[in-house]
Amino acid sequence: MRVTWSADDGTWHLSFRLDPEDDVTGRCADGQPLKLATNSFRVELPRAPRDIHPDLLALAAWTVVAPWTRRRVTFDRPISPELAGAIGDGWGIEAGPEGGRARSGDRLAISYSGGADSVAVAAMLPDASFVHFQRVSHPRVPNRWTHYRSDVLAALAARTGRELTVVRSDLEFTLAEPRPGYPEHHAVAAGALLLADELDLGGLAFGYELGSRWLGGDRYLLRYTPDNPMWAPHGAWGRAFAAAGLHIVLPVGGVSEAVTMRLALGSELREQVRWCLRGVNGPCGTCGKCLYKELIQAAVERRPLRTTITAGRPVARRWQQPPPYGGQEMIEYGCARVPGIEDTVFGAAAGYLRATESSTAWLDRCYRPAIAEIPEAWRKQVHDFMDGEIGFMTEDEARRVETWGTA
Numbered sequence: 276m277r278v279t280w281s282a283d284d285g286t287w288h289l290s291f292r293l294d295p296e297d298d299v300t301g302r303c304a305d306g307q308p309l310k311l312a313t314n315s316f317r318v319e320l321p322r323a324p325r326d327i328h329p330d331l332l333a334l335a336a337w338t339v340v341a342p343w344t345r346r347r348v349t350f351d352r353p354i355s356p357e358l359a360g361a362i363g364d365g366w367g368i369e370a371g372p373e374g375g376r377a378r379s380g381d382r383l384a385i386s387y388s389g390g391a392d393s394v395a396v397a398a399m400l401p402d403a404s405f406v407h408f409q410r411v412s413h414p415r416v417p418n419r420w421t422h423y424r425s426d427v428l429a430a431l432a433a434r435t436g437r438e439l440t441v442v443r444s445d446l447e448f449t450l451a452e453p454r455p456g457y458p459e460h461h462a463v464a465a466g467a468l469l470l471a472d473e474l475d476l477g478g479l480a481f482g483y484e485l486g487s488r489w490l491g492g493d494r495y496l497l498r499y500t501p502d503n504p505m506w507a508p509h510g511a512w513g514r515a516f517a518a519a520g521l522h523i524v525l526p527v528g529g530v531s532e533a534v535t536m537r538l539a540l541g542s543e544l545r546e547q548v549r550w551c552l553r554g555v556n557g558p559c560g561t562c563g564k565c566l567y568k569e570l571i572q573a574a575v576e577r578r579p580l581r582t583t584i585t586a587g588r589p590v591a592r593r594w595q596q597p598p599p600y601g602g603q604e605m606i607e608y609g610c611a612r613v614p615g616i617e618d619t620v621f622g623a624a625a626g627y628l629r630a631t632e633s634s635t636a637w638l639d640r641c642y643r644p645a646i647a648e649i650p651e652a653w654r655k656q657v658h659d660f661m662d663g664e665i666g667f668m669t670e671d672e673a674r675r676v677e678t679w680g681t682a
């Protein structure tokens with residue numbers, strides 16, 4: 276893989292060329308098969324930055340090209356031995372050329388999506404600035420995803436009143452299959468990486484919660500994952516970001532989506548929370564994400580489910596089948612708490628899971644090892660917030676995390 280950046284003013288263009296051993300099909304770190312659509316993308320920064328450290332440019336590129344690289348990656352300017360070592364150890368990929376020194380920074384920014392999890396992070400870290408990634412169309416790839424309203428999400432981010440940088444990019448269109456999106460989950464940070472020197476960033480906070488960090492949530496493994504390759508500090512991506520002087524920080528990595536939902540709804544940013552990518556004047560109420568989040572919100576608010584989605588609809592089909600489910604811990608939590616759940620689209624799932632309030636009580640507290648993973652500079656602030664607002668799991672509750680999917 277050969278990677279070349281060029282810049283005009285604030286817009287950075289990346290083009291990449293596959294080596295003979297590379298392939299247009301590959302896998303994301305979570306195991307998802309991916310097919311390449313095109314070999315270029317751009318990242319529009321709000322202004323022309325001063326010099327960008329080569330490690331930041333290289334790592335931003337790596338978040339896009341990693342799935343399709345088989346043996347070596349050649350960047351267009353020398354990278355530090357630390358970053359080359361992290362890519363070598365993490366992926367078995369030879370990275371170079373090597374030269375120069377590693378960078379570091381002091382401040383923390385939040386990779387802010389506007390969903391409940393990142394709003395919860397924002398509530399915990401009131402002084403951290405936001406970097407928001409906004410999808411824009413690619414000049415060479417037709418956009419069949421016009422219902423994806425990234426402009427609405429960016430406008431909501433601007434209304435938070437927080438220090439905000441919006442980075443616009445078409446990098447998601449490098450992916451043909453399964454659909455446009457981040458080739459690696461970390462590609463959302465491409466803009467924050469390019470801005471890290473200018474903003475003096477030493478850490479980037481993400482809204483990945485207990486399920487994503489520890490329970491193998493969503494589309495990959497459904498079991499306890501202390502060595503999660505995406506989000507563990509000692510995993511391949513954690514080490515690569517640390518080598519580039521931008522530590523991955525997961526302030527809500529120890530709490531479930533019930534806790535982040537409660538924090539978001541109790542936050543001063545409540546009016547700007549939006550997890551749905553489709554709605555304009557509010558969440559669409561008809562997509563799978565809306566249905567899943569409605570279950571959690573109804574559980575947190577202890578009220579019946581409000582939805583027009585019926586069991587026969589495609590987005591509800593998975594809940595008519597037996598488990599396992601992606602995000603199953605939250606389905607259990609919701610089914611145990613929503614009044615009248617048996618008469619809803621989750622009725623079948625509730626029958627299979629037989630969860631109770633006590634069997635899901637661990638999801639209301641913080642898993643301590645998640646705090647130990649936070650870089651020291653920000654650990655105390657997160658610890659004290661969890662201690663004061665949430666509380667920590669008992670040993671028995673922590674064991675629920677550590678036996679998830681294996682018991």
Ligand SMILES: [Zn+2]
Nearest residue numbers: 551559562565
């Ligand atoms: Zn929706």
